[in-house]
Amino acid sequence: MKKIVQYLLILFIVIACKENTATKQDEATTVAENTDPLPSWKDGDTKNAIVNYVNAVTKQGDQFIPVMERIAVFDNDGNLWSEQPAYFQLFFAMDRVKALAQEHPEWKTTQPYKSVLEDDMATLMSYGEHGLIEIVMATHGGNTVNEFEQIVKDWLATAKHPRFDRPYTELVYQPMLELINYMKANDFKTFIVSGGGIEFMRPWVEDAYGIPKDQVIGSSIKTKYDYNDGNPVIRRLPELNFIDDKEGKPEGINQYIGRKPVFASGNSDGDLQMLRWTDSNTYPSFQLYLHHTDAEREWAYDRKSSIGRLDKGLDEANEKGWTVIDMKNDWKVIYPFQLEK
Amino acid sequence: MKKIVQYLLILFIVIACKENTATKQDEATTVAENTDPLPSWKDGDTKNAIVNYVNAVTKQGDQFIPVMERIAVFDNDGNLWSEQPAYFQLFFAMDRVKALAQEHPEWKTTQPYKSVLEDDMATLMSYGEHGLIEIVMATHGGNTVNEFEQIVKDWLATAKHPRFDRPYTELVYQPMLELINYMKANDFKTFIVSGGGIEFMRPWVEDAYGIPKDQVIGSSIKTKYDYNDGNPVIRRLPELNFIDDKEGKPEGINQYIGRKPVFASGNSDGDLQMLRWTDSNTYPSFQLYLHHTDAEREWAYDRKSSIGRLDKGLDEANEKGWTVIDMKNDWKVIYPFQLEK
Numbered sequence A, B: 001m002k003k004i005v006q007y008l009l010i011l012f013i014v015i016a017c018k019e020n021t022a023t024k025q026d027e028a029t030t031v032a033e034n035t036d037p038l039p040s041w042k043d044g045d046t047k048n049a050i051v052n053y054v055n056a057v058t059k060q061g062d063q064f065i066p067v068m069e070r071i072a073v074f075d076n077d078g079n080l081w082s083e084q085p086a087y088f089q090l091f092f093a094m095d096r097v098k099a100l101a102q103e104h105p106e107w108k109t110t111q112p113y114k115s116v117l118e119d120d121m122a123t124l125m126s127y128g129e130h131g132l133i134e135i136v137m138a139t140h141g142g143n144t145v146n147e148f149e150q151i152v153k154d155w156l157a158t159a160k161h162p163r164f165d166r167p168y169t170e171l172v173y174q175p176m177l178e179l180i181n182y183m184k185a186n187d188f189k190t191f192i193v194s195g196g197g198i199e200f201m202r203p204w205v206e207d208a209y210g211i212p213k214d215q216v217i218g219s220s221i222k223t224k225y226d227y228n229d230g231n232p233v234i235r236r237l238p239e240l241n242f243i244d245d246k247e248g249k250p251e252g253i254n255q256y257i258g259r260k261p262v263f264a265s266g267n268s269d270g271d272l273q274m275l276r277w278t279d280s281n282t283y284p285s286f287q288l289y290l291h292h293t294d295a296e297r298e299w300a301y302d303r304k305s306s307i308g309r310l311d312k313g314l315d316e317a318n319e320k321g322w323t324v325i326d327m328k329n330d331w332k333v334i335y336p337f338q339l340e341k
Helices: A002-017 A021-034 A045-058 A088-103 A105-109 A113-117 A121-126 A128-140 A145-158 A174-185 A198-209 A248-256 A269-279 A312-320 B002-016 B021-034 B045-058 B088-103 B105-109 B113-117 B121-126 B128-140 B145-158 B174-185 B198-209 B248-256 B269-279 B312-320
Strands: A071-074 A189-197 A216-226 A233-242 A263-266 A286-293 A323-326 B071-074 B189-197 B216-226 B233-242 B263-266 B286-293 B323-326
Touching (some): A045 A323, A071 A174, A088 A105, A088 A113, A088 A128, A088 A145, A145 A198, A145 A233, A189 A248, A216 A248, A233 B248, A248 B233, A263 A269, A286 A312, A312 A323, B045 B174, B045 B286, B045 B323, B071 B174, B088 B105, B088 B113, B088 B128, B088 B145, B105 B113, B113 B121, B113 B128, B128 B233, B174 B263, B189 B248, B216 B248, B269 B286, B286 B312, B312 B323
Parallel strands (some): A071 A189, A071 A263, A189 A216, A263 A286, A286 A323, B071 B263, B189 B216, B263 B286, B286 B323
Antiparallel strands (some): A216 A233, B216 B233
């Protein structure tokens, strides 16, 4: 808003210096109005709801929200990038188990590692959340934060998604990239609030989404600073620090941001508390759920999925009139590589 | 600084519309060069070191630091505002003990509360860190985060500093306000990294320093989200979560920012680990220590002070050539209210 005011002020001054200014000013206005900030979103209720909200709260009036209060939070898995056939971080953890297997000969005969080494997803999944946490702890600790960042980057540079045979970072949603940019252009400060590992996300979110590392909230393990004889490092310990899911999301938002968001975007029941927290803002707020309805271009899942289950959230969205994206019908394309060149 | 740049831009455009622009443009440039971004700092080595660093790393060249990497961290107590005769948050906690005393009749006969109720600082201090933490836990938990924010604001609106008889928020350092603005104008993202309570600082740092709430790192207690029958709250629990001091500072920086700073400013041995962490950056980095040398206008203390002890840090600063502010000789004024009107 400030930038717009400044821009208009400068524009006004330039125009005031010239003759026949009216025509030029009209041209500039028309160009601005014709530029669609969300070109990959089909016209319709969903897109209108978003644009109407942003217009209402950024213009002076009774809906106006001061810039400092414009906090927008986005879940990541299944909301900014895909999460099927399993969370991408699980593929990373499985590849880490394989990479570290030589140092751990006992894994060949110990579950849940054995099932990873044998690519036996069914058995792995039977160990449930406990088994997955064990794998994450065994593979995500033990390095310095710098080393871990490099490990993530190296993995992303070579690993391919099993269905699309492309790097995982290419499976971000084009319409959501446009939404993030649109919010930023309207002076919203955009944060990722994800159940995924904070240090798994930070190495790539700046390139992928244009969201700075310090605007990422996620699950974390404990760390310890070590002076290390004058070469300070921060070591990653195999101990859980914080789970940024469900109730953890508003708690994490409070801990990191210290301010209630006005805009929240998620896709699962794990985001419900974050959406409720945002909905309780005294400023006009916006709650957005992404419903995975596109079995052909992406995946279709909701109430019965073990990954990204959207059940209570869908009911509450309907009750409260929150906006629900119907992926199949609201999005022209899913991924950036599908854009016509 | 940004406003000055914008003002100059507008000025330039107006001028560009007229004849004889060359002369006018030269005038504008001269004004810009003559504008001192740090007017409350005396000319000399300290000011030169800061300005030379900022100039070197923001211009294209072998010292250049990309904008995303320009992270500047500032300790708060004794660095951005005063911390004598005791940390200001301790005065807050003591006032909370008095305000809550009616609900806790046992405090009249139980230490360390008894010494607080009797204004017996000597006895209170004899209970050391353990006693202080007990008082903070007893007075900082039990509310929702919204309630606590209001309690802090109400306290700041009425409480007066014992020596200066002014609100505590007036005891911020004018030269440091200028430094923060100078860094921001040069695209540094500025963070507070304080041993003080994160939720004690957030209610006032935006007004006092122009640093957003989400760019504050501090010590914290645990919190818990509660749906509360449709009126969600986050409750503050009487349980320590994180101590953002000494080794905790680089750990907190990693947790919240996820990136090593290039500029660190502190005043005590509790900041040493943060300065060392910054010093290990592969980009050119700057370490700044504020030495309290002004017994007349502020306070003079260093190696033997129980508050804000600067001992090992002072030795290491001398060894490593870090910049040390001599408050008495480097600063023209201490507080904004001392500025000539």
